[in-house]
Amino acid sequence: MKSSASSSRAALARTRSTGGPEGPQGPGGSDAGLFQLLAEHGHEQVSFWSDPASGYRGIIAIHDTTLGPGLGGTRFWPYGSDRDALLDVLRLARSMTYKNALAGLTSGGGKSVIVGDQGTPRREALLRAHGRHIQSLHGRYITAEDVGTSPADMEIIRAETPYVTGLIGKSGDPSPVTAYGVYRGMQACARYRWGTDALGGRTVAIQGLGHVGYALARLLRRDGATLVVTDLDAARVRRAVEELGAQAVEPDEIYAARAEIFAPCALGGVINDTTLPRLRAEIVAGGANNQLAEDRHGDLLAERGVLYAPDFAINGGGVINLSAELNGWSAEYAMERTGGIYDTVLTVFAAAKQEGISSARAAERLAERRIAAAKTERGSVAT
Ligand code: NAD
Numbered sequence: 175m176k177s178s179a180s181s182s183r184a185a186l187a188r189t190r191s192t193g194g195p196e197g198p199q200g201p202g203g204s205d206a207g208l209f210q211l212l213a214e215h216g217h218e219q220v221s222f223w224s225d226p227a228s229g230y231r232g233i234i235a236i237h238d239t240t241l242g243p244g245l246g247g248t249r250f251w252p253y254g255s256d257r258d259a260l261l262d263v264l265r266l267a268r269s270m271t272y273k274n275a276l277a278g279l280t281s282g283g284g285k286s287v288i289v290g291d292q293g294t295p296r297r298e299a300l301l302r303a304h305g306r307h308i309q310s311l312h313g314r315y316i317t318a319e320d321v322g323t324s325p326a327d328m329e330i331i332r333a334e335t336p337y338v339t340g341l342i343g344k345s346g347d348p349s350p351v352t353a354y355g356v357y358r359g360m361q362a363c364a365r366y367r368w369g370t371d372a373l374g375g376r377t378v379a380i381q382g383l384g385h386v387g388y389a390l391a392r393l394l395r396r397d398g399a400t401l402v403v404t405d406l407d408a409a410r411v412r413r414a415v416e417e418l419g420a421q422a423v424e425p426d427e428i429y430a431a432r433a434e435i436f437a438p439c440a441l442g443g444v445i446n447d448t449t450l451p452r453l454r455a456e457i458v459a460g461g462a463n464n465q466l467a468e469d470r471h472g473d474l475l476a477e478r479g480v481l482y483a484p485d486f487a488i489n490g491g492g493v494i495n496l497s498a499e500l501n502g503w504s505a506e507y508a509m510e511r512t513g514g515i516y517d518t519v520l521t522v523f524a525a526a527k528q529e530g531i532s533s534a535r536a537a538e539r540l541a542e543r544r545i546a547a548a549k550t551e552r553g554s555v556a557t
Contacts, residue, residue: 211260215268219314220260223307228296230288230303233259234315235267237283240545240552243313244284245339245493245500246270247320248304248331252291263287269463269486270493275541276518277490278511279497284315292322301327305334313337318496345499348492349385351508352461355491355515356386357393359483360435360459362519367457367481374398379433379455381425382440383410386461386489390439391418404428405440429453436460443467445482450474459483472534476526483519484537490515 212220219236236244246267253259263285271283288304301323308317308331318340319328325342332338340348360378361371377400380387384405391401391414401420404427405411414420423431429444429452436455438444442464445453450471458465458480465485466472475482491512498508526536 208260211264215264217264217267219311220264221307221311223303223310225303225306228299228303229290229294230300230307231256231290232286232288232304232307233263234286234307234311235260235263235284236311236315237264237267238271238545239282239284239314240548241275241282242280243282243337244270244315245274245279245281245318245496246283246285246315247318247340248286248288248323248327249320250288250290250292250322250327253287253289256289259287259289265464271545272538272541273486273490273493275544276487276537277494277497278514279493281316281493281497281500285320286315286317288322297327298330301330302334305331305338308337309335311337316500339496339499341499345495345505345508347385348495350389351491351495351512352489353386353389353393353491354509355494355512356390356437356439356459356461356488358513358516359488359519360394360437360457362516362523363435363457363459363481363483366520366523372397373435376400376435377402377433378435378437379403379423379428379431380420380437380439381428381444381460382438382462383407383414384439387437387439388414390437390461391420395419402428402431402433431455438462438465445471445475447471450478453478453480455480457481457483459488460485461489463489466534469534472532475534476532481523482533484522484534486541487518487522487537488515490518 217235217237221234223232266285267283270285274281274283288300308315316337319325325340328338328340329342364373365371373394374397378394379402380391381404383403395418401418402423403414403420404423404425406425411422415422429449433455435457437460439461441462445465446467463485494511495508522533522537525540526533
């Protein structure tokens, strides 16, 4: 894997092609696990690109393009190993397939990573190399900002490829739209659990007061909800206490906070074997990606009677906002579409109940059914 990532200029590994990889090692070599990894969740394509002149090392993963080109952001991160970077991009690309499918978009799932240190003086050169990498896929993958990248970075990428969205002066910061979608999803949870959309009088524990978490806190406060908050950044916590009357707790105390709703808006993997027994909330609904450490934690939440709004169902507002830019929708229409997350979440809960499975698995099945139907339709058109 390391050799294909660093020695070939663009080694494409197509799991569905009949030919072998163009990288130096084929199946059966010490790299055999790579194809197993891709086949496990049906990824279509992974592209590794190395540009020795700039020091760029990037991976683009395309999970499924049945509904359209793979749409998902570029993450810029100092991964500990090439394998960590690959595993992350594979997992993130797959989530994008589900997120885009559930949001009703005509986009498939993709994601990319630039492996490196944020503080590099060669940032522009790395981003341009990433743009050339994206261009080499001729539109099968469309990028946007993500952790470690910004709209200004997307402008640099655009110098090399048109397959980029979330540009300066276009659809703008997606976070308020994401927060609105989370809020609507939370209302759907309240409706399902308590028979009313109203969040006023409820206590919500928010983990992370960044772009999404703070915007969500504002919406909830406006409705009269009581807020318990935490963040690693003390200034953000102070602001929430002063502006929104929130009660602050230490980062590790948020799981056991006395709150009816827990809203993870910071990191992935926060629902795990350590945190789950400590949770007091009846509902988990937040903006963070990949909240479940493993799929089985969704089952455990259901067994404990905790209503979980699957992250990729509830945090699709950002990608709806990007689609507005791609499709020329108005900001009002993007918000209206985002409001539809309310209905999607209720559909997920109804399917989970009917099928006797967790909400996380039900959401995946709903997304998979939409993709399967599109595949069948394509097949019948072709014949
Ligand atoms: P952000 O970086 O603006 O905010 C994250 C906040 O979490 C920061 O204030 C950080 O200090 C805090 N934090 C980090 N670790 C923490 C910990 N252990 N305990 C408490 N706080 C901690 O990011 P964001 O844009 O608000 O995104 C938040 C999450 O939502 C991420 O998982 C992101 O992938 C996901 N998401 C964001 C969008 C969007 O539109 N921004 C869309 C979909 C999903």
